[in-house]
Amino acid sequence: MSDVRVRFAPSPTGFFHIGSARTALFNWLYARHTGGTFVLRIEDTDKERNTEEALRVLMDGMKWLGLDWDEGPEVGGDHGPYFQSQRSDIYREYLQKLIDAGRTYEKEGAIFFRLEGERYTEYDDYKKCEVEKVRTTPQIIDDQVRGRVERAEEKDFVLYRSNGEPVFHFVNVVDDISMGITHVIRGEDHLSNTSKHCELFRALGAEPPVFAHIPLILKSTGPGKMSKRDEGALIEDYQKNRFLPAAVRNYLCLLGWSPKDDSEVLPIDEIIERFDFDGINSGNARFDEKKMAHINAEYIRQLPLETLAWMVSPILVEEGLVDDSTDEDYLQDVLRVSQEKMTALNALPALIGFFFSNDYAIDEKTQGRIFKKGDPLARIRELIPLIEAEESFTADSLDASIESLAESQGFKKFEYFPVARFAVSGAGGGPDLLPMISTLGRHRVLERFQNFLEIHATSTS
RNA sequence: GUCCCGUUCGUCUAGUCAGGCCUAGGACACCGGGUUUUCAUCCCGGCAACAGGGGUUCGAAUCCCCUACGGGACGCCA
Numbered sequence: 001m002s003d004v005r006v007r008f009a010p011s012p013t014g015f016f017h018i019g020s021a022r023t024a025l026f027n028w029l030y031a032r033h034t035g036g037t038f039v040l041r042i043e044d045t046d047k048e049r050n051t052e053e054a055l056r057v058l059m060d061g062m063k064w065l066g067l068d069w070d071e072g073p074e075v076g077g078d079h080g081p082y083f084q085s086q087r088s089d090i091y092r093e094y095l096q097k098l099i100d101a102g103r104t105y106e107k108e109g110a111i112f113f114r115l116e117g118e119r120y121t122e123y124d125d126y127k128k129c130e131v132e133k134v135r136t137t138p139q140i141i142d143d144q145v146r147g148r149v150e151r152a153e154e155k156d157f158v159l160y161r162s163n164g165e166p167v168f169h170f171v172n173v174v175d176d177i178s179m180g181i182t183h184v185i186r187g188e189d190h191l192s193n194t195s196k197h198c199e200l201f202r203a204l205g206a207e208p209p210v211f212a213h214i215p216l217i218l219k220s221t222g223p224g225k226m227s228k229r230d231e232g233a234l235i236e237d238y239q240k241n242r243f244l245p246a247a248v249r250n251y252l253c254l255l256g257w258s259p260k261d262d263s264e265v266l267p268i269d270e271i272i273e274r275f276d277f278d279g280i281n282s283g284n285a286r287f288d289e290k291k292m293a294h295i296n297a298e299y300i301r302q303l304p305l306e307t308l309a310w311m312v313s314p315i316l317v318e319e320g321l322v323d324d325s326t327d328e329d330y331l332q333d334v335l336r337v338s339q340e341k342m343t344a345l346n347a348l349p350a351l352i353g354f355f356f357s358n359d360y361a362i363d364e365k366t367q368g369r370i371f372k373k374g375d376p377l378a379r380i381r382e383l384i385p386l387i388e389a390e391e392s393f394t395a396d397s398l399d400a401s402i403e404s405l406a407e408s409q410g411f412k413k414f415e416y417f418p419v420a421r422f423a424v425s426g427a428g429g430g431p432d433l434l435p436m437i438s439t440l441g442r443h444r445v446l447e448r449f450q451n452f453l454e455i456h457a458t459s460t461s
Numbered sequence: 462g463u464c465c466c467g468u469u470c471g472u473c474u475a476g477u478c479a480g481g482c483c484u485a486g487g488a489c490a491c492c493g494g495g496u497u498u499u500c501a502u503c504c505c506g507g508c509a510a511c512a513g514g515g516g517u518u519c520g521a522a523u524c525c526c527c528u529a530c531g532g533g534a535c536g537c538c539a
Contacts, residue, residue, distance in 0.1 A: 125462035225532075
């Protein structure tokens, strides 16, 4: 166990933003990499939007991504409480230190932090008024991602609001000190706050922690950082859309961090082993939903069959495709022949629904194509006796049988494939045809061929 | 407006810290071909980038400066 202590300090807002998730992830990775401690601290000072439900969303999201915390809500720890709303006494105590040191003053009911240095007044173009500024000595931040950053704070700032509540900058620093945080890994949007925080650390007699400001995640298109309204911005959406958490986590690792050797899909243990500050990029990263989907698809295809079955069953049950009476082996067979064509679990009912139900969608485009040329009805009529007679009913034997049938009719075997596929599944694509027919079994195939003939014999003649 | 950070294919990135190995590599996307004239898989191929300008140097994607562009911060929000 190393003495590294990192924290993720979200404010529960009712959703779990992908940027926050990535910050949590990087902190978690660093803690696991170093054998340190990952603290979850809840910044629930904004009473309006902090609800039990909001906290749930956050913790569920973290657990879903596999980000377990060593100290914090539900698990406790020696540095609690882990909710800011329960730490008022601690904040008062630290405020007293600043008061005793003469670093505070009161104005309009609020308590301000007093910077040290020469004072002057200047027109502020942003605030559109005269403000008092201070020439302070710049704070030097030895950032692990950006290198040396120098920034001078120039205005006194509020520590306690006139309503008696402490502000973010103050509680954040106090919590980091009192919880013994050694490394602060957070978004680059906090970089310019850091001079403020360093002032506070030093005024409180504490050495600032090591900082690492990680790049922001930008919208996939258009300007600015990812906002909660953007497509793919919320972890809840990935949960809902049945993404594999490990895949989402893997993709997030790759946004702003690189293993340096061209590998992308990596088991989490290996990422933990290789994760470090020098692999973190300094430029912001644009979110790419296509790549996210691609990585998700790779994960799905890599799943062992039993795991896949275990994950997929509830989805199929929910869709009414499978129930207790469904044959386990049949389900396994279906998944075995379909897995290589899977790209997203929420698209699964559409991909393999026809294996379980006769009530599947008919793809109009494919139907149009099938009937445009040749004689699909005749092809199916020719196939029926073959299906009835075919003995071993394996993909290979079916292939051979169809091949010789085609030969005897003066066709290429491909003349039969698209028609058979459509007759049996209503689709133009799907698992490889022969394994698919073999899996469906003689009975289902014949049933659907007959059905196909009945429907189209009347409508087309 | 001020301050801070950044800038390699459309996107994520390798290479930059320790200048020559870079006619700049990989992946996603896209395009073409093949894989059972299905397909969402797989294989092969292709397209495509060092933001611009000055230096330093025998030599710069790599070091320095300027400009441009992008991002962030500037709350009694967090």
